[in-house]
Amino acid sequence: MSKICLMVGSVYGGADHVAEQLQPLMQQAGFAVERVEQLTDSGLRQLDGSNLLVITSTTGSGDLPDNIAPLYYQLQQQFPLLPQSRYGVIALGDSSYGDTYCGAGHQFDQLLQELGAQRIGSVLQIDACETMEPEQPAQQWLAPWLAELASAQ
């Protein structure tokens, strides 16, 4: 069974809630889901070829939440090339923050691009100014993302 590595960054629980809502949909689509918070050396070596889904909010001024920052810096420092990996990014933010809108999601997108991974779909930005139910746009985005991922396996 193909696997999706789920990487979640959240301060107040919104992105966590989105991840919890999406996880059964991924499983129903036939993917095993593994939540990843920190990678071992062998986990890093085996990462290429895996499917990655980043779901993160933004804190501070375009910053990564504390519970996903260690993973980001591990990837940035170890720099495992991931040309066989596919990924998606769901970025929660608030457009009233202007230039730093969804900054953490975009930082992850940029890093995964630098590692050579192939993004499926566009980065989904979910604006807290527009919705109190971020799981709804996330669910809509997920269905075609999963279909494309399945056809790429």
Ligand SMILES: Cc1cc2nc3c(=O)[nH]c(=O)nc-3n(C[C@H](O)[C@H](O)[C@H](O)COP(=O)(O)O)c2cc1C
């Ligand atoms: C102190 C603070 C700083 C924030 N900074 C940003 C920011 O720079 N850019 C942005 O798009 N959203 C920012 N946000 C908005 C959050 O990313 C948004 O509310 C998100 O839905 C929170 O998700 P979470 O509950 O998973 O942490 C900030 C929110 C707070 C409370």
